[in-house]
Amino acid sequence: MESNEKETLPLAKATGLLRQLQLAYLELMKKIDKAFRENGINYTLGAGSAIGAIVHKGFIPWDDDIDVLMDRDNYDKFLSLKDKILPENVIFKDYFSDNSLNVLLGKIVDTSTTMITVDQYGRKTVSGVAIDVSCFDSVPENKIKRKFQWLNSIKALILVNGVAPQNHGKLIKIYGNFLLKTTKNKPKKVKKLVEKIKKYNGKSNMVAEMLYLGGNKIYFDKDMFSSFIDVEFEDTKFMITAKYDYYLRKRYQRDYTVLPPKDKRLSWHNCIYLDVNTPFKDYKENEI
Secondary structure, three states: OOHHHHOOOOOOOOOHHHHHHHHHHHHHHHHHHHHHHHOOOOOEEOHHHHHHHHHHOOOOOOOOOOEEEEEHHHHHHHHHHHHHHOOOOEEEEOOOOOOOOOOOOEEEEEEEEEEEEEOOOOOEEEEEEEEEEEEEEEEOOOHHHHHHHHHHHHHHHHHHHOOOOOOOOHHHHHHHHHHHHHOOOHHHHHHHHHHHHHOOOOOOOEEEOOOOHHHHHOOEEHHHHOOEEEEEEOOEEEEEEOOHHHHHHHHHOOOOOOOOOHHHOOOOOOEEEEEOOOOHHHOOHHHO
16 A cells, blocks of 8 residues: 555644745735635635645645636736735736736735745746736637637747747747747737637636646636635635535546645745745845
8 A cells, every 4th residue: 555545634734944935825815815805806726725725624735835716707806906905015916017927827925025936947036925816718619719729828828938838849849939039029919819818708618727828728617616615724714616626626637635645745836935024125135
């Protein structure tokens, strides 16, 4: 029997820097949850955070962020209210407000903190603790139109990331490098591509995270966002889709309640520095 099969829940909590980071995310998420609830904005915990809530009643011990998902209607509502409803020292930014970002996800940032991460390409990012907000857009029923929507998503993500994909085949890699070299006004091009991606909203019963890895070609019923419940998470409660079991089984294509092997329990964001008492704008390179 595998050693991970002998383990019983709950597992021990994370320690050290990872636990400090989790607690910083938790405090930020409490503020976000309060703002959303007070203004009728529905969201659901997603990905590892959803598994954490259902299986661990909090963070997965090796998880290093909180994932928030919304449908397009709630996301647009949030964008229209963000400047009024977010509390002091909490801001929203995305690629269109800050072209230095290399993702199309929205980010809700605690500006009173400093977090430094290093990505897979060795690029360092200095920011506050930030929670990603991923939006689900409608996907066309027609397979050909769906293919073009996916391609538009990949184009936009290449331009935003600034690096050609390394794991989508040689042709995509070559095209990615060509696109990066020949596109002059990247923000303008990305905006046009996103508008093309969004044009199917309200015209289909399928949705996907089209601004995150082209949705990974995983499509969900839009009624996943029709009802929500509260779920225990650490010392509080957050919102999750009432259809969390459907979402998680389709998202991961496996039994999400089974613990993964120990060699698969990885943190992905590579946080190398955290200071919850210093605004990231005051960070000085020589302070580390």
